[in-house]
Amino acid sequence: MTDLRDGPIRVQAKGFSWSTARERHYEFCPRAYFYQYYATSGGFEKYSAARQLYRLKHLKTVPFWLKSLLGECIRDWFYDAASDVPIERILRRLFSWRFRKGIKSLSLQEWREDSKKLNLFEHYYDHKDLGDLLEEVTDSLTRSINNLFSSGLISQLEKVIQVDKIIFNPPLETNLGNLKIWFAPDLIWRESGKVNFLNILIEEKNELNADSIMLHRLYAMNQLKISPENVQSFGFLPSTGLYYLFDENSLNISKCIDKVTQSSSKLFELHSASEELQEENFYKKSGKCNSCRFQEFCKNRNI
Numbered sequence: 198m199t200d201l202r203d204g205p206i207r208v209q210a211k212g213f214s215w216s217t218a219r220e221r222h223y224e225f226c227p228r229a230y231f232y233q234y235y236a237t238s239g240g241f242e243k244y245s246a247a248r249q250l251y252r253l254k255h256l257k258t259v260p261f262w263l264k265s266l267l268g269e270c271i272r273d274w275f276y277d278a279a280s281d282v283p284i285e286r287i288l289r290r291l292f293s294w295r296f297r298k299g300i301k302s303l304s305l306q307e308w309r310e311d312s313k314k315l316n317l318f319e320h321y322y323d324h325k326d327l328g329d330l331l332e333e334v335t336d337s338l339t340r341s342i343n344n345l346f347s348s349g350l351i352s353q354l355e356k357v358i359q360v361d362k363i364i365f366n367p368p369l370e371t372n373l374g375n376l377k378i379w380f381a382p383d384l385i386w387r388e389s390g391k392v393n394f395l396n397i398l399i400e401e402k403n404e405l406n407a408d409s410i411m412l413h414r415l416y417a418m419n420q421l422k423i424s425p426e427n428v429q430s431f432g433f434l435p436s437t438g439l440y441y442l443f444d445e446n447s448l449n450i451s452k453c454i455d456k457v458t459q460s461s462s463k464l465f466e467l468h469s470a471s472e473e474l475q476e477e478n479f480y481k482k483s484g485k486c487n488s489c490r491f492q493e494f495c496k497n498r499n500i
């Protein structure tokens with residue numbers, strides 16, 4: 198159970214695992230990394246500090262919400278049995294249904310009762326009017342959907358037969374030696390003897406980098422028993438409609454493994470220092486506090 202007093206948060210150190218998202222959080226700010234991954238682990242009591250952190254850690258930015266919406270709708274359609282209804286109509290219905298569900302949840306502020314319900318960073322911290330914000334989101338979503346249909350992604354996916362669709366629940370787990378690693382692709386399917394991973398990107402092309410695609414290859418090798426040369430990684434950037442195959446030639450596996458090893462060792466040191474993880478050991482790296490989801494909790498904390 199997370200310590201609920203006003204003093205420094207203490208959490209029992211449990212198993213260690215790594216992901217590119219963890220590395221990014223740590224680089225952003227070690228204290229934010231602690232709040233995101235550890236401060237609420239093991240549960241909490243109502244009205245506690247940990248409850249506040251739990252609520253904040255689920256804040257989503259608008260681009261992340263759009264990425265999630267697209268991913269969920271594409272998965273809903275992709276894994277469903279074939280139907281006679283035109284694909285574009287099915288997908289547009291799914292987008293509209295999930296989008297309206299999100300708006301309803303936001304308007305009712307369901308996140309106040311259930312922290313996992315949608316709450317937008319831009320509304321919570323920047324106090325953007327919800328109506329104006331949703332108008333912007335509607336425009337972005339419409340653009341993203343149109344980009345999706347003209348990108349070539351859907352026409353490629355519609356040819357995939359049911360038996361070649363690999364069903365999974367993100368995030369996925371794989372390992373590098375004894376190190377447990379998490380990653381979250383949006384789709385996986387087989388095609389012409391290859392296994393394909395799709396990543397829907399949030400804001401820029403370089404989110405799909407060599408480290409992420411090395412994880413696709415590790416997973417294919419460890420869990421699917423497929424050799425790395427039969428793995429392909431695709432990226433889709435909704436804001437521009439860019440849909441592309443990651444260039445294999447820029448992949449240097451041993452360099453990626455070194456990077457993961459160094460990053461995981463750095464993060465693991467914070468675990469091995471003591472039986473429990475201590476808030477103050479994760480230093481505050483201010484500078485980007487205005488874009489941090491934990492600013493409300495952190496700003497008045499003298500720890």
Ligand code: SF4
Nearest residue numbers: 226229481486489495
């Ligand atoms: S508010 Fe600033 S110092 Fe605090 S966790 Fe966030 S980025 Fe780190």
